[in-house]
Amino acid sequence: EKGGYDTYMLKEIFEQPSALTNTLIGRLNDSTGEVNLDIDLDPKSFKRISIIACGTAYYAGLVGEYMIEQLARIPVEVDVASEYRYRSPLVSEDTLAIVVSQSGETIDTLEALREAKKYGAKTLGVINAKGSSMTRELDDTLYIHAGPEIGVASTKAYTSMASAFLLLALWLGRARGTLSEQQGAELLHAARELPRLVEEALSPERVARIKEVAEKYAHSRDYLFLGRGVNAPTALEGALKLKEISYIHAEGYAAGEMKHGPIALIDANLPVVVVATESFLLEKTISNVQEVRARSGKVIALLSDGDTENAQHADDVLYVPRSHEMVSPIVNVVALQLLSYFTATALGKDVDKPRNLAKSVTVE
Ligand code: M6R
Numbered sequence: 001e002k003g004g005y006d007t008y009m010l011k012e013i014f015e016q017p018s019a020l021t022n023t024l025i026g027r028l029n030d031s032t033g034e035v036n037l038d039i040d041l042d043p044k045s046f047k048r049i050s051i052i053a054c055g056t057a058y059y060a061g062l063v064g065e066y067m068i069e070q071l072a073r074i075p076v077e078v079d080v081a082s083e084y085r086y087r088s089p090l091v092s093e094d095t096l097a098i099v100v101s102q103s104g105e106t107i108d109t110l111e112a113l114r115e116a117k118k119y120g121a122k123t124l125g126v127i128n129a130k131g132s133s134m135t136r137e138l139d140d141t142l143y144i145h146a147g148p149e150i151g152v153a154s155t156k157a158y159t160s161m162a163s164a165f166l167l168l169a170l171w172l173g174r175a176r177g178t179l180s181e182q183q184g185a186e187l188l189h190a191a192r193e194l195p196r197l198v199e200e201a202l203s204p205e206r207v208a209r210i211k212e213v214a215e216k217y218a219h220s221r222d223y224l225f226l227g228r229g230v231n232a233p234t235a236l237e238g239a240l241k242l243k244e245i246s247y248i249h250a251e252g253y254a255a256g257e258m259k260h261g262p263i264a265l266i267d268a269n270l271p272v273v274v275v276a277t278e279s280f281l282l283e284k285t286i287s288n289v290q291e292v293r294a295r296s297g298k299v300i301a302l303l304s305d306g307d308t309e310n311a312q313h314a315d316d317v318l319y320v321p322r323s324h325e326m327v328s329p330i331v332n333v334v335a336l337q338l339l340s341y342f343t344a345t346a347l348g349k350d351v352d353k354p355r356n357l358a359k360s361v362t363v364e
Contacts, residue, residue, distance in 0.1 A: 009151035022145040043175035053100035062233035064165030072172035081108035091119035102157035103360035104132025190324035214342030223250040227275035238336035245344040266297040
């Protein structure tokens with residue numbers, strides 16, 4: 001049942017190319033540059049979007065916020081469901097509430113959905129589990145079609161959710177006229193490339209290299225993860241994955257925030273994973289890397305293939321396939337999933353059943 005893999009988590013990490021194919025396929029229309037989502041909601045009928053979720057799904061929502069604001073120019077806010085449901089949210093008929101959930105059963109997200117409906121919001125789900133509780137209460141559901149996810153640490157659901165947000169952003173952007181035909185076509189192409197790029201991110205050489213780096217730092221007490229822009233959530237998700245399955249304390253930060261506090265943590269024992277792939281902000285990220293280095297922190301840099309120039313600033317480099325910046329979180333996170341996986345297995349932890357965690361959190 002684990003298809004020859006030692007754990008469900010590893011199996012699910014390797015299922016990502018096919019999960020992404022299932023999320024995207026049939027929804028991309030190359031001849032028109034449009035996406036077909038089979039959603040009845042009118043993309044022009046709302047003025048703001050509220051994304052609501054927990055945990056990894058929340059981080060996928062942060063990627064979604066970036067994509068939707070950039071491509072469709074609609075104000076988006078993202079909330080953790082447990083906060084949203086109790087803060088009398090300012091919602092009206094012109095709000096689209098998007099709930100994001102692998103299981104479709106998380107109680108806080110379900111209750112937040114009910115709260116949004118109470119105030120008249122239109123509701124859309126980005127959901128994996130067919131026929132789950134949320135899908136029965138939503139106006140519309142965009143299934144991510146990632147297939148069953150058994151490992152407690154979410155992996156393929158995350159990359160499929162983020163891809164579903166790209167589809168939503170394209171759908172909204174095209175309908176609302178904020179995205180030209182040419183930009184649409186370029187992003188459609190980037191989306192189509194995703195399964196292949198993630199497959200490439202899982203090549204045996206890359207996996208072996210990540211394992212080596214994971215083992216080198218497996219006995220660290222803490223870890224810091226940094227990223228910027230659309231990859232700021234990649235840092236948050238990388239840190240969450242590591243703490244969930246290896247029990248190493250990890251924090252994720254937007255790289256620009258480092259100076260505002262976490263920089264105090266840096267010493268020679270702190271590995272700092274920096275997502276420093278191709279970006280219009282790369283120069284800024286590299287200066288953060290230099291700041292870490294100047295304080296003897298150990299830099300593990302995620303660099304785009306071929307970026308030998310910036311390799312000099314890092315203690316260890318993990319090369320990742322080059323991708324369009326807007327889709328890069330989906331490619332980049334794979335290296336961080338594997339980094340936490342190999343850290344946890346090096347420490348002898350049970351990655352499929354991490355202590356204190358449940359696959360779906362149906363109690364408050
Ligand atoms: O089923 P959901 O997507 O609603 O679950 C949300 C979180 O409980 C979940 O993502 C959790 O954070 C995972 N253990 C992350 O790996």
